[in-house]
Amino acid sequence: MGKYAKVIATPNIAVIKYWGKRNEKLMLPTNSSLSFTMDETLKTQTEIQFDAALKEDSLILDGTRLAGKEFEGVAKVLAYVREKYGQTPKAKITSKNHFPTAAGLASSASGYAALAVSINAALKLDLDGSELSIIARLGSGSASRSVYGGFVEWQKGSKQDGSDSIAVQIANENHWPKLRNVIAIVDQEKKKVSSRAGMAETVATSKLFKERLEFMDQRVEKMKKHVLDRDFESFANLAMLDSDNMHACMADTTPRIVYLNDVSRKIMTNVRSLNDKETICGYTFDAGPNAHLYTLEKNVPAIQKMLSKIAGVREILVCKVGNGPRILEKG
Numbered sequence: 376m377g378k379y380a381k382v383i384a385t386p387n388i389a390v391i392k393y394w395g396k397r398n399e400k401l402m403l404p405t406n407s408s409l410s411f412t413m414d415e416t417l418k419t420q421t422e423i424q425f426d427a428a429l430k431e432d433s434l435i436l437d438g439t440r441l442a443g444k445e446f447e448g449v450a451k452v453l454a455y456v457r458e459k460y461g462q463t464p465k466a467k468i469t470s471k472n473h474f475p476t477a478a479g480l481a482s483s484a485s486g487y488a489a490l491a492v493s494i495n496a497a498l499k500l501d502l503d504g505s506e507l508s509i510i511a512r513l514g515s516g517s518a519s520r521s522v523y524g525g526f527v528e529w530q531k532g533s534k535q536d537g538s539d540s541i542a543v544q545i546a547n548e549n550h551w552p553k554l555r556n557v558i559a560i561v562d563q564e565k566k567k568v569s570s571r572a573g574m575a576e577t578v579a580t581s582k583l584f585k586e587r588l589e590f591m592d593q594r595v596e597k598m599k600k601h602v603l604d605r606d607f608e609s610f611a612n613l614a615m616l617d618s619d620n621m622h623a624c625m626a627d628t629t630p631r632i633v634y635l636n637d638v639s640r641k642i643m644t645n646v647r648s649l650n651d652k653e654t655i656c657g658y659t660f661d662a663g664p665n666a667h668l669y670t671l672e673k674n675v676p677a678i679q680k681m682l683s684k685i686a687g688v689r690e691i692l693v694c695k696v697g698n699g700p701r702i703l704e705k706g
C-alpha cells in the first residue's frame with residue numbers, strides 16, 4: 376500500500392491544568408501541566424494514506440469532511456511535517472471518535488495524538504516522543520501529552536520557536552495500577568466558549584491568572600512527587616486545588632467564563648463529604664461540567680453509588696491509566 380498507517384490514541388486527563396498560551400500560533404503554554412493518559416474506554420482511531428495521486432489533503436471526521444477553520448489544525452500539522460521532513464504527497468485522513476455521543480468530552484487530544492503518530496508511522500520518519508509531542512501540540516495543546524501512555528508532563532519550555540515545549544513521560548502505565556478516573560457525564564447545553572477562545576480571554580484579562588502562574592512551577596514539581604510516591608491523598612488534594620484555581624481564573628475573566636453547572640457543584644460538595652474522614656476521591660473539571668473523579672480501585676463502588684444518586688448525572692465511565700497510542704497497521 377505504501378505510506379499508510381492506522382492508529383488508536385486516547386485522551387488524557389490533566390491533574391495540573393493547562394490554561395493559557397504565550398504564543399497562539401505555535402501553541403506554547405504559559406505553564407507546564409501534568410496528566411495521565413487514559414485507557415481505551417474513550418479513543419480515536421485514525422487512518423492516514425499519503426498518495427501522490429491525491430490532489431489535496433482531506434480529513435473525514437466521524438463521516439463528515441472538514442473544511443475551513445475546522446481543518447486548520449490538520450493543515451498546520453501537515454505543513455510543519457512537510458517543511459521539516461521534506462515534500463510529501465497529499466494525505467487522506469479518516470478519523471473516528473469512539474466517545475459517548477454528545478458527552479462533551481474533548482476529543483482533540485486523542486485526535487491530534489493519533490494524527491502525529493500515524494504520520495510518523497506512515498512516512499517511516501522514526502521520530503521520538505518529544506518530536507511527536509511537538510507535532511501533536513500544533514493541532515491542540517493538550518494532545519502533546521497523549522503521545523505517551525502513563526503519567527506525562529508537558530514542559531512549557533522557554534524558547535521562542537517552541538522546540539523545548541515538549542511532553543515527557545514521568546512514569547509509565549504500570550506505575551499506579553490501582554488509580555482510576557471515574558467520569559461523570561453531566562447533562563449540559565452546548566459549550567458556549569471554546570477552550571481556545573476562553574484561555575486567550577483569561578490571559579488577556581484576569582489578574583488572578585497572573586498570580587496562578589507564580590505558583591505553577593512549584594505545583595507541577597509537587598504533583599510529580601505525589602505521583603512518583605503514589606501518595607493518593609496529596610495527589611487528590613493538589614488536583615482539586617489546581618482545578619478550583621483554574622475555574623476561579625475563568626470566573627475572574629472578562630467576560631466571565633463559567634463551565635461548571637449545578638450538577639458539577641453538587642458533585643464537588645459530595646466529594647468533600649465523602650472525604651470527611653479520609654481522602655478517597657479527588658475531582659477535576661476541564662472546560663465543561665463533566666466531573667473526573669480520581670480514586671483508587673477499591674473505592675470505585677462508593678464513588679459510583681454517590682454519583683448514581685445525583686440527578687443530572689447521565690452516564691458513569693471508569694477509566695484506568697492507559698498505555699498510549701497503538702499502531703494497528705502500517706505499510
Ligand code: 2P0
Pocket residue numbers: 388389391392393394402408481483514515516517518570571660661662
Ligand atoms: C488541560 N484543558 O490541561 C486543560 C484543562 C481544558 C482545561 O487542555 O487551544 O483543547 O487546542 O491548545 O488543548 C483544553 O485545551 O486547547 C485543555 P488548544 P485544548 O487538559
